[in-house]
Amino acid sequence: MVSTFSSGVLPSRYRLANKPIPLTMSVHHRSLPIMINQSNHFNSIPPSAAETAVISDHPTRSFRTLWISDVHLGWRACEAERLLDFLKHHDADQWYLVGDMVDGWMLKRGWHWPQSHNNVVQKFLRKVRKGAQIFYIPGNHDQFLREFTHLQFGGITVLPEGLHTTATGQKLWILHGDEYDSVVHYAPWLTFLGNRSYDLMIIVGRHFSRLRRAFGFREWSLSTYVKHRFKNIVNFITDYEKALAREALRRGADGVVCGHIHKAEIKSLDGVMYYNCGDWVESCTALGEHHDGTLEILHWPHPLTPSTPFPNAPDVE
Numbered sequence: 661m662v663s664t665f666s667s668g669v670l671p672s673r674y675r676l677a678n679k680p681i682p683l684t685m686s687v688h689h690r691s692l693p694i695m696i697n698q699s700n701h702f703n704s705i706p707p708s709a710a711e712t713a714v715i716s717d718h719p720t721r722s723f724r725t726l727w728i729s730d731v732h733l734g735w736r737a738c739e740a741e742r743l744l745d746f747l748k749h750h751d752a753d754q755w756y757l758v759g760d761m762v763d764g765w766m767l768k769r770g771w772h773w774p775q776s777h778n779n780v781v782q783k784f785l786r787k788v789r790k791g792a793q794i795f796y797i798p799g800n801h802d803q804f805l806r807e808f809t810h811l812q813f814g815g816i817t818v819l820p821e822g823l824h825t826t827a828t829g830q831k832l833w834i835l836h837g838d839e840y841d842s843v844v845h846y847a848p849w850l851t852f853l854g855n856r857s858y859d860l861m862i863i864v865g866r867h868f869s870r871l872r873r874a875f876g877f878r879e880w881s882l883s884t885y886v887k888h889r890f891k892n893i894v895n896f897i898t899d900y901e902k903a904l905a906r907e908a909l910r911r912g913a914d915g916v917v918c919g920h921i922h923k924a925e926i927k928s929l930d931g932v933m934y935y936n937c938g939d940w941v942e943s944c945t946a947l948g949e950h951h952d953g954t955l956e957i958l959h960w961p962h963p964l965t966p967s968t969p970f971p972n973a974p975d976v977e
Contacts, residue, residue, distance in 0.1 A: 759799025
């Protein structure tokens, strides 16, 4: 649990040796070579000039805690540029990466890792070097990282799940959520078919949105429309939310924070707060805890320019 490592120092049995450790994370016929050492340096491709450039005069918003999930680095649908822009304009004392940050499933089907995806990794590592605590809770698409729980990679601690206490004393259980998805566990072939269909909806929907923008209409998500239109999908989401809320109550938590279903949400279910931080494939959302302990969904529909306002409440510090 996160509370075990709240000081940011791992127990001695989990600490990495001073000597750099070569590690290769295999994904199908490709691999990601990583060098780790105890000084929290992450030896990889250096960030590009574009990644380090300041693109607007907007000040940075400060939060106590930020949760991000379902980025799906390695998938062509990943909105890495929007996420980079969000990271440039937001800081937090603690960050939780709530699973599916890397999409191992898509990387198996075809290798896709542009510079912008590497820049996202570098941006998080830079936040660690500046003093932020970052916890990574793997999901089903990056489940290969579940073999490395309670280890640190570049100062980022990998955990199976988390327990976070807000500034108001609210105890939040944190997990990706695939463990409570019956389709993933009992009918994986349906998951495969569902992912293929979801890919197609994303591609078709983005082309349709471009046409709408060209004619002056707002963006429209085909997959979001389908999620709300078909009763069996609505029922699945409702059952998923209720299952997590029941388990959070059983564990003595006041609420649960998850991802997995790509649907940002804040609601109360039978006295338990349910928080879903959304995704960075369609909605481009995060969950933020302000310094007074209040929580909100943060939307990032487009990169900022000097003339555009923050998409969310302007409590800039």
